Amino acid sequence: MNIGIPAESLSGENRVASTPEVVKKLVGKGFAVRVEQGAGTAASYPDAAYQDAGAEIVDAAQCFAAELLLKVRRPSREEADRLQPGATLISLIESCGSVGSGDELAEQTVARGVHLLAMERIPRISRAQSMDALSSQSNIAGYRAVIEAAAHFGRFLPPMMTAAGSAKPARLVVLGAGVAGLQAIATARRLGADVHAYDVRPETKEQIRSLGAKAIELDIGEDGSGEGGYAKELSEEAKARQQQALADELAKAQVIITTALIPCRPAPELITPEVVERLRPGSVIVDLAAANGGNCKLTQPDQVVEHHGVRLIGHTNYPSMVATDASAFYARNLLNLLEIMVEQGESGPTLKDFEADEITQAMRITGG
Numbered sequence: 470m471n472i473g474i475p476a477e478s479l480s481g482e483n484r485v486a487s488t489p490e491v492v493k494k495l496v497g498k499g500f501a502v503r504v505e506q507g508a509g510t511a512a513s514y515p516d517a518a519y520q521d522a523g524a525e526i527v528d529a530a531q532c533f534a535a536e537l538l539l540k541v542r543r544p545s546r547e548e549a550d551r552l553q554p555g556a557t558l559i560s561l562i563e564s565c566g567s568v569g570s571g572d573e574l575a576e577q578t579v580a581r582g583v584h585l586l587a588m589e590r591i592p593r594i595s596r597a598q599s600m601d602a603l604s605s606q607s608n609i610a611g612y613r614a615v616i617e618a619a620a621h622f623g624r625f626l627p628p629m630m631t632a633a634g635s636a637k638p639a640r641l642v643v644l645g646a647g648v649a650g651l652q653a654i655a656t657a658r659r660l661g662a663d664v665h666a667y668d669v670r671p672e673t674k675e676q677i678r679s680l681g682a683k684a685i686e687l688d689i690g691e692d693g694s695g696e697g698g699y700a701k702e703l704s705e706e707a708k709a710r711q712q713q714a715l716a717d718e719l720a721k722a723q724v725i726i727t728t729a730l731i732p733c734r735p736a737p738e739l740i741t742p743e744v745v746e747r748l749r750p751g752s753v754i755v756d757l758a759a760a761n762g763g764n765c766k767l768t769q770p771d772q773v774v775e776h777h778g779v780r781l782i783g784h785t786n787y788p789s790m791v792a793t794d795a796s797a798f799y800a801r802n803l804l805n806l807l808e809i810m811v812e813q814g815e816s817g818p819t820l821k822d823f824e825a826d827e828i829t830q831a832m833r834i835t836g837g
């Protein structure tokens with residue numbers, strides 16, 4: 470069986486779905502691996518390293534003719550049309566709901582007999598943790614968001630005592646304490662900031678405190694815990710109560726990192742324009758929800774804007790800014806997934822029936 474690793478075509482995407490280290494393991498399992506020329510260059514994995522690992526360097530057409538395609542981002546229309554009937558694509562498909570609910574590209578691709586497995590659908594169960602790309606990439610996003618905030622902030626994050634004077638630690642608030650938020654808290658603590666954090670799921674308070682941050686407690690009259698460990702959307706009254714209760718906490722902050730998301734729903738608005746106007750000039754907001762409408766409506770996706778002297782940072786692809794490690798984590802997520810998907814046949818490795826395992830069953834985008 471052959472595997473294709475294409476170059477990512479989306480503008481600004483520096484990651485690649487496999488690394489020479491993982492390719493070597495796939496070749497060891499009996500796969501013939503084709504890597505598109507230059508696929509790993511932006512992530513600092515040169516073609517020669519893939520060749521040394523046993524891969525063949527090919528053009529895009531040869532790569533997309535493979536039986537199994539490993540990708541990072543949802544395919545473009547042109548890429549989807551290149552996939553062969555009977556082939557399998559494993560990628561972040563970034564598709565909400567089942568096919569038939571508006572994802573025309575996925576729907577048509579599945580109708581042509583291509584099997585689509587969405588990495589974002591890997592269930593959040595213990596057995597699938599090593600395959601969970603949302604977690605590996607969110608971790609990186611949380612780390613990189615703090616680095617971005619520190620670079621835009623005209624003050625120190627840690628306390629400083631020097632002969633030329635001293636500085637207090639920056640007051641940094643993290644909103645949303647899921648995977649990205651907890652990593653942001655840990656990174657900001659390591660950089661010496663005075664970290665405060667809030668999440669609508671009450672169980673996160675202990676996790677926030679265990680990282681040395683202070684948990685912000687608000688009474689909004691509703692529990693935000695939803696299914697599968699995710700948050701649920703709040704009622705309109707609770708949303709308004711939350712915005713109001715958060716306002717005074719946020720007005721004291723110098724740096725805010727927001728990570729609040731609800732699966733397949735617009736991001737909740739946690740920072741109103743009025744709150745931004747109450748912040749001190751020079752404050753920084755890094756909005757990790759920028760691609761989903763933002764936790765602050767003033768955020769512009771993929772832009773850095775200023776409002777009343779406050780800088781709002783709306784990058785939408787932090788993992789791509791740490792492309793070498795992000796690719797390495799993603800490649801290992803895929804390798805761990807393939808461990809449960811592959812069986813050795815007489816003529817080499819083949820894929821098992823996707824329905825045979827709850828993980829691949831959940832990942833599958835079906836026609837109905």
Ligand code: NAD
Nearest residue numbers: 593594604645646647648668669698699700728729730737
């Ligand atoms: P996510 O990216 O969907 O959301 C980020 C955070 O935003 C969540 O913590 C959510 O509660 C919070 N949020 C949503 N609305 C909010 C609001 N109005 N105000 C404040 N915060 C709000 O979440 P995620 O990082 O993917 O994690 C979701 C859950 O999955 C967590 O409970 C996490 O621990 C769990 N998880 C489990 C596994 C596993 O067991 N394999 C792996 C990864 C994550």
